[in-house]
Amino acid sequence: MKPLKLIISAFGPYAGTQVIDFTELGERTFFLIHGPTGSGKTTILDAICFALYGATSGAERKGEQMRSGHADMAEPTEITFDFAIGSDSYRILRYPEQERPKKRGAGTTTMTANATLWNRTGVTEDAEEGAVLATGWSKVTEVVEKLLGFQSSQFRQVVMLPQGEFRRLLTADSRERQAIMEILFQTEFYRRVEEFLKVSAKRLQSEIEQLSNQKAWVLQNAGAASRDELEQQY
Numbered sequence: 001m002k003p004l005k006l007i008i009s010a011f012g013p014y015a016g017t018q019v020i021d022f023t024e025l026g027e028r029t030f031f032l033i034h035g036p037t038g039s040g041k042t043t044i045l046d047a048i049c050f051a052l053y054g055a056t057s058g059a060e061r062k063g064e065q066m067r068s069g070h071a072d073m074a075e076p077t078e079i080t081f082d083f084a085i086g087s088d089s090y091r092i093l094r095y096p097e098q099e100r101p102k103k104r105g106a107g108t109t110t111m112t113a114n115a116t117l118w119n120r121t122g123v124t125e126d127a128e129e130g131a132v133l134a135t136g137w138s139k140v141t142e143v144v145e146k147l148l149g150f151q152s153s154q155f156r157q158v159v160m161l162p163q164g165e166f167r168r169l170l171t172a173d174s175r176e177r178q179a180i181m182e183i184l185f186q187t188e189f190y191r192r193v194e195e196f197l198k199v200s201a202k203r204l205q206s207e208i209e210q211l212s213n214q215k216a217w218v219l220q221n222a223g224a225a226s227r228d229e230l231e232q233q234y
Contacts, residue, residue, distance in 0.1 A: 001148055002029065003048065004082040004089065010071035011050075011079060012043035020044065051081035051092045052144050053152035054115065054137055066096065073101050073108070082120070085147060091118045091129060092140065115140040 003022040008014050025031055033041045046056040046066065056066060067077040078095035094115035099108040117140045120130035134143040145151055219225065224233060 002084040004084055005080075006044065006047055006051075006082075007080040008043070008047045009079070010068045010075040010077040011047055011066050012068060013038070013040045013070070014043065015068045015070035015072075016075065047079045048081060049152070049156060050096075051079040051094050052148070053141050053155065054094060054096075054113075055152050067098055073099070076100065076111070088119065088121045089123070090133070090147070091120050092116070092144070094137075094140070113137050117143055 005022060006020040008018045008020070009016070033044055035041050043066075050056055050066065071077070076095060077098050078093060081092045081094075083090055083092075092115065095111070095113065097113040098111050100111045101107075102109050115135070115137050116132060117134045118130040119133050120128070123130045134140045141152075148155065215227075219227070222233060
């Protein structure tokens, strides 16, 4: 996955709207997010992970907890994330459940969480959304998991490692590490071949045992101790 653009609105420490244009990096695929403590570095990772999966990068805070306490009530909390996979490009808009001013009268109303995923392959105008692939909080997450090949926990461990998360990758159990490594190095095909060979070997072993039992039965009924002795009888 290659990030293209991230728009953060009323999220974490960002009271207003912040636009991060990753295309300015050109073909560079490795970059450092640097800044003093509390400057919002982890929030950028939180925003990317939230847009894709509806969870923050550390999975410690829910989306609705990420609304900026400094934002104006009229400013909605939402994340727009453009990214590419190979030659295809996509856009996600996701916003958590939040209180919003009523359109009529005083007071607030609860805006339910929602998300939309578009395929923007071939789209040249930034204002164009593209073709809708999925709508709805869970449905968008499901499609993202299929596109990226990662679940949320795997994405956090492999694609981004926020502070304190690297140890989790190192201490993950063998089954979890195997699942991650299969995705990273695309070894699932070889695992399937290995499983096929194991099943085939087990079947052949069963057939050998069955033939051995049949041979013993024939010799026993013929009163012969071996195949040679059986052949001499005939």
